[in-house]
Amino acid sequence: MDHLERASKEDVGKQKSYRRYELLLEAAFAYHLSIPEVVQKPYDGKGHAFHLMINAEGGEGESSQVLDIVYLYAADGTPAAFRIDRLPKGWMVIFNPALEPSFVQLMQKRNAERGTPSDLTPRPITIGTVDAILVFDAMDPFSPFVLQSVLDELAPEPTPTKPKAKPAKAPARKPSPLDEVDPP
Numbered sequence: 475m476d477h478l479e480r481a482s483k484e485d486v487g488k489q490k491s492y493r494r495y496e497l498l499l500e501a502a503f504a505y506h507l508s509i510p511e512v513v514q515k516p517y518d519g520k521g522h523a524f525h526l527m528i529n530a531e532g533g534e535g536e537s538s539q540v541l542d543i544v545y546l547y548a549a550d551g552t553p554a555a556f557r558i559d560r561l562p563k564g565w566m567v568i569f570n571p572a573l574e575p576s577f578v579q580l581m582q583k584r585n586a587e588r589g590t591p592s593d594l595t596p597r598p599i600t601i602g603t604v605d606a607i608l609v610f611d612a613m614d615p616f617s618p619f620v621l622q623s624v625l626d627e628l629a630p631e632p633t634p635t636k637p638k639a640k641p642a643k644a645p646a647r648k649p650s651p652l653d654e655v656d657p658p
Contacts, residue, residue: 492606492622499608499618502528521554522547524615530562530603539563541601545615556599556612568600568607580624581611590616 505513505527517523524545531539539562546555558567577598585592597612600621607621 492620495603495606495608495620496623498528498530499620502526503616517546517554520549525559526610526615526618530565541565543610543615545612553594553613556597558599558601561601562603564604566602568602570600573600574598577609581609581617584619584624585614585617588617590614 503526506524513525513527515523515525524547526541526543526545528541529539530541540560541562542558542560544557544559545553546557548554561567577600578596581596581598585596592614594613596614596617599610599612601608601610608618609621609624610618
């Protein structure tokens with residue numbers, strides 16, 4: 475997993491800066507495969523807590539800048555709560571009710587494309603970083619995305635433009651008999 479974090483730092487200079495966050499999201503899910511005892515815990519003895527942890531700066535210990543999002547589930551597996559336990563310095567939770575319907579629609583479209591439609595309406599939670607916006611679903615831990623990346627996917631391909639034709643020169647004027655007359 476450290477290789478994913480290292481690759482994400484190397485990637486910053488080579489591609490668009492928000493691509494780093496896509497790799498960090500992938501690394502967060504890799505943690506669940508390699509260290510489930512750290513990121514999956516019982517919750518109140520009746521449910522389960524699923525920590526989605528993103529090491530934003532690659533530091534260790536107290537110096538680390540970790541985003542720790544927790545999805546809480548009831549014993550029957552239904553979502554019970556969503557909380558943010560840690561937020562890296564300089565990151566912020568963004569609430570914009572005017573954009574929520576657009577995010578919900580986008581999230582439903584992405585879920586359908588991934589083959590994971592849900593009967594639960596997505597609940598977008600947006601987190602702003604220095605150079606990206608991460609969108610999480612409070613109802614589904616498996617659907618976070620980097621907003622700029624999705625917008626790039628949705629953007630239409632640029633159409634090649636034809637070079638503008640140079641304006642045609644005005645036709646040469648026929649000489650007039652008045653051209654030969656000297657002014658008084």
